[in-house]
Amino acid sequence: MEIITSGRLKNTIKYLRALFIIGLILSIFFMLGILGVLAYAKSQGAPPLAVPQTSLFYASDGSIIEESHRGQKRYWVPLSEMSPTIIDATISIEDRNFYRHNGFDYKRIAGAAIADIKAMAKVQGASTITQQYARNLFLEHDKTWSRKITEALYTVRLEINYSKKEILEGYLNTIYYGHGAYGIEAASKYYFGKSANELSLAESSMLAGIPKGPSRYSPYENLEKAKSRQKIILNSMVSNGYITKKEAEEVYQTNLAFFKSEDLGRERIAPYFQDAVKKELLTQTNIDEKTIEMGGLRVYTTLDPKLQKVAEEQVAKNVNPDSEIQLGFVAMDQYTGEVKALIGGRNYEESPFNRVTQAERQPGSTFKPFLYYAALENGFTPSTELRSEVTTFLYDDGNSKYTPHNFNNYYANGTITLAQALALSDNVFAVKTHVFIGENSLVNMAKKLGVTSDLVNVPSLALGTSTVRVIDMVNAYGVIGNGGQKITPVFIKKVVDHKGDVIYEAEQSKEQVLDPNLAFVTTHMMTGIFDAKLNDYTRVTGQTITNSLTRQYAGKTGSTKTDSWMIGYSPQLVAGIWTGYDRDERITLTAEKQYAKKIWADFMEEAHTGRNVTAFKPTEGVIGVYVNPDNGKLATNACPISRLTYYVKGTEPTEYCMDHVDHYEEVEEKQPEEDPDKDKGWFKKIFDWF
Known part of the structure; x- marks a missing residue:
């Protein structure tokens, strides 16, 4: 047995003390570094949770008439409007400890590092949902240290400033699902033709697998791989206690009905009207063009799709398709100013020039x-x-x-x-x-x-x-x-931003x-x-x-x-139409001269289908009398024609038409006889009645 001398003991104690001091100093620096990072992250404030979103334009009946997305469909919906199954499936496969970590899953990081070392390659990821969301917000995916550090800082900033619910909502609204669809709402509409709150467990487990590799796991690209990925997700949901094994097996066997929306080739609705809406957004609301295109706005317009269709049908019915004549048509509610239908020309693709709002013609x-x-x-x-x-x-x-x-x-x-x-x-x-x-x-x-x-x-x-x-x-x-x-x-009733706040309302x-x-x-x-x-x-x-x-x-x-x-x-309803040639050519054909009247008449009749037949209601300050239309004098029974005409009280004619009677007495005989009871008292009237 070796005896430790006092000198060696002193040296050992000295080294231990040094290590302790160095460790303490490093710990202090480490803690200061962490506090510094946290302080920096806090000082930078909350990063914006939204990335560019698709702006939606709605007609007055709530239908979508336009999606402004520049090839990237993005919608923002709150977590409460997502199916719980997509939330469970996403957390289960992407970040099972999401609610328990502070942005970084250190155990998962360590496990991934060991797996990578063993395989001598990058085989396992360890990014949490918060990290992935930070990456989506940063919008750059280069693999530089600078980007990784910035991503880490974004992660810290997100965790410090937002709740887990807000982070998860932002993540599900921004993650890429392939085919230009960003966010679960866009993906749900693209793949299944429905909103995210309507997704079934089978549909959710399919969609949750796509973000790992949209080009590989999209059911449109490779259904076999997509089903394989779906099975992995269902098993992870079983492991994490979200569903039972029996449910997973039944869901996996479910045949999904996919709905590829782009294949429908939906025709653009009222393009001239939409241009007018975007112009009004720029001039009336002070919203910049970038925000209009990709700000996730909800623009509620005044367009009535039924009246728009009626107008387009009447133009097609009445105008010779071989004619080069142009037109501008608009219908409005005269009490609110809301534009209900608008046609700015015969063919938007050939000429987007709006002849209702831009052209000036002699009326x-x-x-x-x-x-x-x-x-x-x-x-x-x-x-x-x-x-x-x-x-x-x-x-x-x-x-x-x-x-x-x-x-x-x-x-x-x-x-x-x-x-x-x-x-x-x-x-x-x-x-x-x-x-x-x-x-x-x-x-x-x-x-x-x-x-x-x-x-x-x-x-x-x-x-x-x-x-x-x-x-x-x-x-x-x-x-x-x-x-x-x-x-x-008025083209726009109101505009709502991606947060749901009303930022403009017409008055x-x-x-x-x-x-x-x-x-x-x-x-x-x-x-x-x-x-x-x-x-x-x-x-x-x-x-x-x-x-x-x-x-x-x-x-x-x-x-x-x-x-x-x-x-x-x-x-x-009020409506008007102009027809003519863009280059001021003369309208020589008789049929072309009638286009405006025919289109207007047919539109108005069709537009009023189902509405009550009502006449213009006289105001209290006017009086209607029958006059001879040829001279404007009060009509007599001898006049061959009489027409009810209204005047402001006190300006109505008092002279009778004498053109069709032989002498004045005949006119007097046609006037209402004086009431014989006019000056009788009430007692005399009752007596006479008996």
Whole structure:
């Protein structure tokens, strides 16, 4: 037995003390290093949990009309809207200790290191769900030390700042499942045509195996390998206590029905409308283009898919497919301003130029309702008479002349009423009215109604010679139709970000810009274009489509040599259409001149299917009386034609038409007899009754 000398003992104690001190120092440095990392991670704050997400665009019925993803479909859904089976399957195969570690599974790391050493190769991974999520957020997969250190710091930052639930939710929403599908919602829709909350255990166990190698384990790439991977996942779920062995065997034998959504080749819905929506997002919400495309937004639009389909069908039915004529159509709710249907051209792929929101064309006589509303404000009534005859007007201080002409050079060569002038679209009457009330009146009225284009203040403006946009014209008609409340076209109801927060919501002002009584009188005059009672030297402009209409509409046609318009509304919907050639070619074919009216009439009738038949409701400040349409005077029984016409109370005609009676006494006989009981007391009335 060797005896330890005091010297050797002292040396041993010395070495042990040194080792202890060195170990202590290293431990202190190690602890300081850990604290430093934690402090740094905390100081950096919470990293964003989201990566670029697919923005979804919804129609008013909740259906998806567009997915903006640039080839990468990404959706964000909360953990509560995922099937529990996909959560269990993912944790079981990817990170069974997820809820027990702080971001790094050290036992798993050690096991993986030993396995790699034995195999002399990288055969086993040890990344936790948090680490994988950090890698997805960092979006770079190069194998440099710099990237690995950054990934580790991201992992620490995630664990410090977020709960396990938030980390798991983010991971399942960002992991790649192949074929451009990022996140479980995109994968669920792509592979099975359903949302993540509808996944079965069989479907979940299949999807959970794909992220390990999407090119190898996608059932579309290799179903045999995908099934093999599914079996591994089911066994891991058995080992981890999520399911029984019997359940695993039954699930494995289940035949899955796959649904490859891209193969459906879904046609893009309302592309011109979608462009208008994205433009409004940029201009009205201050959301940048990158966020619109890949910000995971939920954009709830005003589009009514049924009305959009009706509009497209009527265009296809009425327009010769061989014709090169173009068109712009839009339908709106005149009370909310919500755009329900929009067609910006014949073929979006050939020409994405939007003829509703971008093109400016001469509106022709569709401008006249604005003029005649202004005339009513200036003392005119539907019975106001002016002569319809060739007239030359001087303007620009007498330096210029203008001679308007009626269609086909037909004139009354006598007086007609304002109500007739609107229904017949008499140009001379319009210019006379324009000059009489002051040419600024029409410009101011058009601006008040929302027309944004520059208007040239000349006599011919009464005939719509300044160019305007279709959307502005239809919106302006909507203001008249809703009783004079200002509206602006609305394409977006609200926008929700990927967190579920509402970041934009449309609001309309309740500003009353027109007199409700005058607006109703104007509306009722506009019903005259469909009423043959107003025929005079020519027919009312809507007579060719009158037989197609089954309810009351107010509207106006308009035409120039290169443009054809029809705009009108019911008590429930306003719609308008322009047809013409992009390069201002003349519309020479008779059939092409009728396109606008036919499409409008067929659309309105189809759009109102199932809706109650309602007439325009008179306001309290108007009164309806029967007049002779030819002179605007009160009709008698002798008048061959009479038409109910509305006036602001106090402006209705008081003179009876004498054109069809021999003497005045006959008119008096047709007036209501005086009530013989008018001045009798109540006692006398009861006595007479007995």
